[in-house]
Amino acid sequence: MTENTTMRSVKRWFSKERTSSLWDTDAFTRLYEKTYLSVFRYVYGLSGGPQQEAEDLTAGTYARAWKARQHFNGNDQAALGWLLRIARNLVIDSARRNKVRNLDEDFNTEWLVDPNQAPELDIIAREQIKTIWLMLGSLSEEIREMLVLRYMLGWQIKQVAEHLGMSENSVSVTIRRTLQRLQRDWNQLQEKDNE
């Protein structure tokens, strides 16, 4: 009786916690401010753009999260993970609707401007990034997601592994092999162009 009552009380309170923490618009707005850039980059990276679609999917992620906030419980990191899972579902649904992935070939690289870099190097970097961006489109969704989390969001291998429910070793090996594959593909692409 006592143990059951205790856990029931805790659970009941947590159902309150779910409604009152993110239920609170202040808290949800704070969460948005902290996470929107990560969610946008994740969506952009996973969907391949274009910008407008990534923005719509990001907005859709928060709209869905707001509706479902009562079902969430956890800290800031868990909240970001939860948002990314919502975003992932939206990206997959969108891809299914569109059938063909619309990789953003007009990929805007204005945000790449590095004041410490010589202009000619900047141009090279832009071209190289465009190349790598287009090559990402050939990867499976699972691997793209791994790269997006690791590089575009700057997560540690451990965080990526936890989020994806994989071992650190699997994530590490997969990323290493993917980098090798990208280098190989780039090489082949260059040989093709030289022909």
Added chain:
Amino acid sequence: MNKQNMATVPDKNRIEDLLTKIQPVPSGNFHKKMEQVHWRIEQVQPREIKNKSRLKLTVAMFVLLIITTFTVTPQGRAWAQEVMQFFRKINSATVQLSDEQTKQMYEINTQYDLPLVPVFVPTVSPEMAAIAGCETPQKSQSYRCQIALAESKLGFDLKELPEKPIDWEFKSIYFNIDLDIAVISYDLDVKRTDYTSASSLVLTQGISSTLNSSNLYGNNPWDAVPVDKVEPISIGTHKGEYIKGRFYGVPDTNMLRWSDEFKEQRLAWSEGTRWYMIAFWPNPNVADTMGRDQLIHLAESLVTSPIETTEPVNPDHLTSISDAEKISGLDLKTPTLLPLDIDFSYARYFPDEQLVRFIYGPNESLTIDAWEGGPVDYKKPLGKYEFTCNIVNMNGNDAFYCFFEGTNPRSFLWWHSNGINYQMYYDSFSRWQIDREKMLLIAESMQDIDDFPKKNGRTYEQVVIYEQALGIDAKKFSNVPAGWVYANFWGDPYSQCIGLIYTSTTRQSTLVIDQCKTDKRFDVSVFPFWSTKRVKLGDAKGYYIVGDFVLADDGKQVWNPTSPRKQLYWQEDGLWIQISLYGEEALLSDKEDLISFAESLK
């Protein structure tokens, strides 16, 4: 692809470097769009809506401040007598806030600790004690006693619900005999068990040949309405008006924008010289809330002689500790120390578990569960819940304290005493926090007391309790100036302020004395410099300000130097002090009169 740039195939490190450089950013349009999403616009609301515990005081202040504005100015009188109007109608779907209002809206951005205050059980006033069945403090808080007192003081019958609907609970009543008005508030959907705050319904009514409901919220920008949104209606044979929606704050601006999307509704009507207004704020979680037709039906059903019934004790809404003890058969202890403004709301009994829950504060921010049984094993893991927990000492015994610092910090404390398990849970509300030591102090303060919700204003005796809690040694009138009486007070831990409110016994006027240990509310730069004069108060220098912002028909805030508001600001003995005079007395008083008030404070 540019062959030149492809010339060198990057190595793995360079590919990693390139991947980290893919950092797209959302466009300006995205940010604009996200400023307007529903959950963001709900964020910027008037503080009185967010914090319903302050609603009563706010309504009272509006009534006092706004009615006087409209009744003491010639324009106001002419307008009020012209035609019975409802609401403050403007020809705009946007409203500009004054600097003062904008500052208040965005005032609090950080979390802050709430001090603890002793639970205060008010004594019964002689007028209340004279009403049969209202002799004890608890009985005097009942709906019947509160309405009876208001009617006897006001001298007219109030319109009431014919019968209290199931799942509605009387929340509070405010009345003012000089202004002939009464404001009755109800909580709705009280049986909901998901802890979200209830819907609210506020019935305001008055009798006056010169006043009407439109004056009530006349200059408050949050309560203005675009004229084209007002719908004429009939309440029986009486003419009235109905409106759905409200203004909301556009984030990071000083603008309010109207939205019909909100479910808030108001309707107002007059019957001869009597006028009525119903304001309904539904809980957004409740799907089938009242709409226009139900509210009209409710308005038509109001009576002056409701059916008197003896309500059975409602296990979902017990209005005192003693009722909770009776229904549960348990001998329970409850706090004698509580965080400031977190007062007892109600108790709930869960018969299946024989568990009593005491609920305190707005948004049910503090709850205490109590049930009979052996001690809980504190070492049992909490499973998926990510809390930091410690065994703590409480009155020489072990207690279990856990906390979590997330987007919404929260904590709980479990202990066992005299065969009863207690579990206290706290969720920070509106940036209010209490730490472990305060949780322990609340738990250690628990005794056999009979607490109950208080239905009306705070008494002057409570001022000293708030002073101690806030660490303020506030100045007071050794003798209240002739023609003024104490009305209410407020305390604010964020700015460490106490505000004393007095009303005039001879004119429609209000005197407010705010005293703060910080300068957070002390900003004269929000007023136009041409209406601000430097003054001397003894050795101190201060500011004297004449006039007020007035909401114009185009939604703009216009400074009116002849508006009935005069203020005096100064700093003395480590306190930032502000005296504000509103209404008829403000028009008749000058700088010397305000300085005289200031010098009477000791």
